Amino acid sequence: xxxxxxxxxxxxxxxxxxxxxxxxxxxxxxxxxxxxxxxxxxxxxxxxxxxxxxxxxxxxxxxxxxxxxxxxxxxxxxxxxxxxxxxxxxxxxxxxxxxxxxxxxxxxxxxxxxxxxxxxxxxxxxxxxxxxxxxxxxxxxxxxxxxxxxxxxxxxxxxxxxxxxxxxxxxxxxxxxxxxxxxxxxxxxxxxxxxxxxxxxxxxxxx
Numbered sequence: 001x002x003x004x005x006x007x008x009x010x011x012x013x014x015x016x017x018x019x020x021x022x023x024x025x026x027x028x029x030x031x032x033x034x035x036x037x038x039x040x041x042x043x044x045x046x047x048x049x050x051x052x053x054x055x056x057x058x059x060x061x062x063x064x065x066x067x068x069x070x071x072x073x074x075x076x077x078x079x080x081x082x083x084x085x086x087x088x089x090x091x092x093x094x095x096x097x098x099x100x101x102x103x104x105x106x107x108x109x110x111x112x113x114x115x116x117x118x119x120x121x122x123x124x125x126x127x128x129x130x131x132x133x134x135x136x137x138x139x140x141x142x143x144x145x146x147x148x149x150x151x152x153x154x155x156x157x158x159x160x161x162x163x164x165x166x167x168x169x170x171x172x173x174x175x176x177x178x179x180x181x182x183x184x185x186x187x188x189x190x191x192x193x194x195x196x197x198x199x200x201x202x203x204x205x206x207x
Contacts, residue, residue, distance in 0.1 A: 026175040028079045030064040033178045033188055036076075038085075038170025045086070045167045055173065062178045065186030069094060072168070079172050089166040095159035102157040103146065111153045131155060 028034050035058045040051040053059045061067045063076075071093035076085060091097060111131060115121050124131065130142045133155075143155030182189055 026080065026177075028063055028076050028172065028175055031178045031183050032063045033060060033176050033182065034063055034076070034172060035060045035174040036170055036172050038168050041167045041169075042161070042164045043167075045088075045169060047167065050161070050166075053170070058173050060188045062182050062186055062188060065183075067186060075168075076172070081172055081175050084169075084171045086169045087167075089168070091163055091165055094164065094166045095162045098158050098163035103154060104143070104157065105152050105154050108148070108151055108153050111155075125153070 026032065037053050037055055037058050038051075039049060039053075041047040041049050063073060069089070071089050075087045075089075079085060108125075111125065112121055114131065114133065115124050125145070125148060127145050127148060129145050131145060133141050133143060135141055141157055143157045144160070145153060146156050147154035179189075
């Protein structure tokens with residue numbers, strides 16, 4: 001009886017998308033949550049390694065919500081669970097060319113005023129550290145400190161991978177339909193594992 005009650009509780013609170021979609025046959029498309037691993041290098045596929053995402057901590061994103069570069073998503077579109085990928089994004093379709101005009105000189109006191117915690121000022125004002133800011137339209141920007149003296153701070157607002165061709169090699173580990181909240185917010189929510197669902201394998205409710 002307890003097992004029946006527990007299973008009812010799970011069914012009552014969860015939408016079992018697996019009953020509607022055959023996940024193994026899904027393809028990566030709009031409003032799909034993808035779980036992927038990849039290695040990113042620059043220069044060539046054997047070039048300098050910039051990032052490695054492993055199976056122990058894969059990357060998940062909602063396709064078509066602007067989380068990833070559009071050119072990156074275009075290369076993955078239509079892939080299925082278990083399929084591998086390998087492609088290069090030229091700088092024009094990645095983070096563009098390096099723009100010297102994106103290096104800006106600001107008064108040091110102005111930067112200090114942007115740091116909310118006074119105790120963090122000395123730690124934050126370090127060369128190569130990134131300072132979060134906003135442009136006049138309210139868009140978030142991140143500037144890398146390239147120079148500091150008693151009066152000024154120089155920030156570089158170019159993306160760290162600007163002027164670089166990007167090489168990706170990876171694999172699609174899993175696909176599932178995004179739920180309504182994920183579609184609305186454009187980000188992935190962690191699944192809730194119900195611990196009281198009986199002696200069978202724990203059932204997952206996508207919150």
